[in-house]
Amino acid sequence: MNTSWVLLIGALLFVWRWARRSGFPSTTRQSAPPVLRSDIRGEEGERRVYEELLDALTWICGENFFLHPGALLLNHAPGTAYPTAEVDHLAITPFGIFLVETKDWTGLIEPGPDSGTLIRTGADGKREARTSPLRQNRSKVAFLRSVLPALWTIEGVGVFASDNCVLSPALPVSVMLREDLRQWLRARQALHAKRCSVPVDVAKAWKAIQSVANTDDTALRKHRERLRVNPKNLPILS
Incomplete structure (x- = not known):
């Protein structure tokens, strides 16, 4: 190879390596948001709760239920700074959403x-x-109640996934540990039957919710990025 070509290639390699060390942006790749340890913990907790829900609902309902496989967004406030709200798990059963x-x-x-x-x-x-x-779920529950038949039961539930968590008995019954889900859902089914409430049409309910929801991964990522930029933290007590 011609000596001048060798020198030229060497110079180009030097410039490329120097640019990478200097932090110049790549023209072919976009950096993704960092994966935080809390994100990994949260996803693992959601997986455990999903599995518990799936097992409990299969036991109670057989095949007559819908459990969304992952989080979804409700388009509850179009045109505002926070137009979407994330739902960790959506479960639709004959005795409630x-x-x-x-x-x-x-x-x-x-x-x-x-x-x-x-x-x-x-x-x-x-x-x-x-x-x-329950507070985080309040506006989401209210939104679904505004777009779905009023006779259908719609509730928000708070579930703690960790095995290293202890709940005070003074908390509302709709705040529970993961292992309490099965009996809580069973009790809700019994209450629905006792009240002779109108059963939820599972397929019809999911179709209606889809019209005001977004299950796209890109939209979900953008939603979470917005919240990460503007966190809403409560103060630490003394």
């Missing part, structure tokens, strides 16, 4: 100073005020 908010918190969970707040005490004794999963 349930929006499940999953938390992978550890420690002792107790009622807070108001119905929208919980107090978490960690292993180090530090007490934190955190938003209740």
Whole structure:
């Protein structure tokens, strides 16, 4: 090979390596948001709750239910800064539609100073005020009630996935541990039958929800990025 070509190739390699070390943006690849440890924990907790839901609903309903395989977005406020709301798990059964908010918190969970707040005490004794999963679900439940038949039961549920979590008995019954889901759903089925409530048409309900929902992975990622840029954290208590 001609010496001048060797020198030219060497110079180009030097410039390319220097540009990479200097942090110049790539023209062929876009950097993805960093995967946080909390994200991994959250996804693992959601997987465990999904499996518990699937097992419980199969036991109670046979094949007559729908459980969405993963999170989905409700287009509850078009045109606003936060037009979508994420639902961790959507379960549609003949005895009700349930929006499940999953938390992978550890420690002792107790009622807070108001119905929208919980107090978490960690292993180090530090007490934190955190938003209740029932409060997080409130607007989503209200939205679905506004677009679905009024006679259908629609509820929000808060489920704690971690085995290292203890719940105060003073919490509402719709805030529960993962292993409580089966009996809670069974009790809801019995209550629905006792009240002679109108059964939910599972297929019709899912079709209606699809018209106001988004299950696209890209939309879900963008939604989470918006929330990450503008976190809504509650203060730590003394």
